[in-house]
Amino acid sequence: MRIGELSRETGVAVPTIKFYVREGLLPAGRLTSPNQASYDDGHVRRLRLIRGLIDVGGLSVATVREVLTAVDAPGGSVHKVLGAAHDAITPVPTGRPEGLPEARRTVAELLRRRGWRAEADHPAAEAMAVALAAFQDLGQGAFVEVLDDYAEACERVADADLAYVGRHADVEELVESVVVGTVLGDAVLTALRRLAHVDRSARRYEQHGGGPVAGGGAGAGVTEGGADPS
Amino acid sequence: MRIGELSRETGVAVPTIKFYVREGLLPAGRLTSPNQASYDDGHVRRLRLIRGLIDVGGLSVATVREVLTAVDAPGGSVHKVLGAAHDAITPVPTGRPEGLPEARRTVAELLRRRGWRAEADHPAAEAMAVALAAFQDLGQGAFVEVLDDYAEACERVADADLAYVGRHADVEELVESVVVGTVLGDAVLTALRRLAHVDRSARRYEQHGGGPVAGGGAGAGVTEGGADPS
């Protein structure tokens, strides 16, 4: 197929496709003439992946490029592929909060306590330390007390993720499932956390309400009359 | 204090503070003369909150403004404040994937199955549906099979979050803990998920490796309950 059909197939505008090719996210089409090229299903698949990472995962074009480089690298073990994907995805924290060294110790202690085989200088550990230091700066230092609950929840999620990823026999498919599962899985997880918050706060603070309310009211988690947020 | 001291106190450049005031994120100082103003601890606190939401939470200036509007609104119940914060924080999904209607049904079914008191048209439910539809488009439709694991993990997290939030007696403090806990909690949760991935994949795919590898494990002085702002 040519670029127009690729565009129609994926819903991505032609100039945008050209832009992705220029930026190295999408391989160029196979030239059939000096100025004609043909694209195949691999391009469709790759383009859908790019849009998913950008639109749903919220990744930047530069980050997507890194991720795809990791995806395309002749993969070693699953562990290494996952590590490469993590390195590409995990954003380098920008801020330099005050309590960072102490937060780093808190993270290292958590890893030790749970026996996780992860280096204390892993990008994700650093990102977490920055977040914990921000909690501290905001007077929410007591948040560290829920970390073990978070960690246990994450163990459960990670077990499910690894089991899911592990069932892919084909290597390329597996690598892609790692990337998709990691990036889009974040989106699913945070959305679910929000929904669980709504449920838990409804149960805790709105005793009177009946059972589940699937499909009812408009927008906000406000099912009760009263002060309407403008 | 005047703007220079506020800048020194928080590490935010003076022109940036002026910018935040213009953008309505930070209230202007109290004028002591036609062209002199004074700032107080509330400004310091608010400025720290803004930077935390932007730097660690990754929120845009516009989103921070919405969140702070919700924070400043004369709060009703915790449930309402949480709902308002959610509405401000949860990004409106941009993409229009193909399998969206089916994904919406999947989400509604999950809510029903778990008995969560959350509306199926909540922004987070819609965000989740978009993510699930993206999974489907990318040939990862089987991801729905791990949703219950995710949901159980989120119930645990949400219980911990609500318990944490619930211990704040002061209303303003409580509202701020909701916002901070929601936004920065996301960052902590995704970072922990990464670390759990590393651990689980090390255990599963790297049999030879020894025990945990927490590098800087010397830090014993982890301040539990460290509510003292430095």
Added chain:
DNA sequence: GCACTACGGATAGCAGTGCTCTCCGCTATC
């Protein structure tokens, strides 16, 4: 009083991101 720095307020500018537009010569197709 006087120099000097910092201030408040306003406007303009600037770097980065993610496309989008335009142009060119060419080619497949009717």
Added chain:
DNA sequence: GATAGCGGAGAGCACTGCTATCCGTAGTGC
């Protein structure tokens, strides 16, 4: 042979998040 579309390259554009400059005034040390 007309016409639509193509590949490739460069310029442009809208938006975001600051940053720089200017102006007239206020506080401060001498």
